[in-house]
Amino acid sequence: MTAGYETERELQLPGGQSVRIRRAVPDDAGGVLEYLRRVGGESQNLTFGAEGPGLTESEERDYLARVAEADNSLAILALMNGVIVGGLTFDGGRRPRLRHVGEFGISVAREHAGLGIGRAMIEYMIAWAAQSSVVRKINLKVRVDNAGAIRLYQRMGWVHEGRTTRDTLIDGQFNDCLLMGRAVDPR
Template sequence: MTEQLTNRKKEVIVTYAIRSAQPEDGTKIVEFYNRVGGETDYLSFGHDEYSLSAESLTQAIVQMKKFKGTCMFLVIEGKEILGIGTIDSSSKPRYRHVGTLGIVISQSHTGNGLGRVLMNTLIDWAKTNGQTEKISLVTRADNERAIALYKKVGFEQEGTFYRDVYDGERYYDNLSMALYL
């Protein structure tokens, strides 16, 4: 799928494609995560702190193709990754109906509607995979833009994890949110 978005505030036109991650994307994905980890404090990792190597991620993408409750979509402009969205489901029968969502958009491309488009892509995928009945996510309670997006696409707050994140100076609460399909 190739789309074009116009952000009226910035007069920027973004032409992009959304596609499933492929094993050959492993290195670029790790580079993207390591870069965006330094762009925001809302991720669980910082700059150059992404926990998987390119080799490990490549193997994970290969394995991902074997499970119908797990996916990774990339937002691409040319050869550059602008964003990544994932849904990961447990292989345990009692939990496989729940997919855990993760999404990140490069700070230079936020505010263009890419997050909403990627969220809708993930939700549409989950509705048709034959397994996912609930999508859950965890976000910092002070991440107002993300929370607004999640609510806009139908997520509701399920709970609060108090003092769940510590950045070396202060604690932050996390919210648990879910969308029932």
């Protein structure tokens, strides 16, 4: 965990509701898996469907514990009234020459999409990375047909770096993905 970096933020939504963004902890494992199964069934843009990511609660707990201890990885949750409505993970490289770079994945529950929750989680990650003594580049993969996400990433500083073909296979259909990267300068 990056020493001295905040662990929680509050986001005010239109209409007076608020979303709490905080780091995930091992005790969140069951709720995270339940959330991932829900959003997996809502979206064709994730690497899993309604079955979830294929981890047991124990495996998810171990993953969250490892991320919490790493200085180049992050897992955060967005919660409304104590219910998970969004999540973001950034996994930094494990080998010495790759520790400065990693890839993130993000999801927001369909009913809460378009409210700025995804942007707020990404801003949290960027600020965390900039304060880190390790992370200097954030990569992502996004389906080429996910135009809204691509526009958001470009507005937030990501640039197109490549394309992978036949990257996902959903309902018998191959999908290409764009590779995007964003440099992070220390604060």
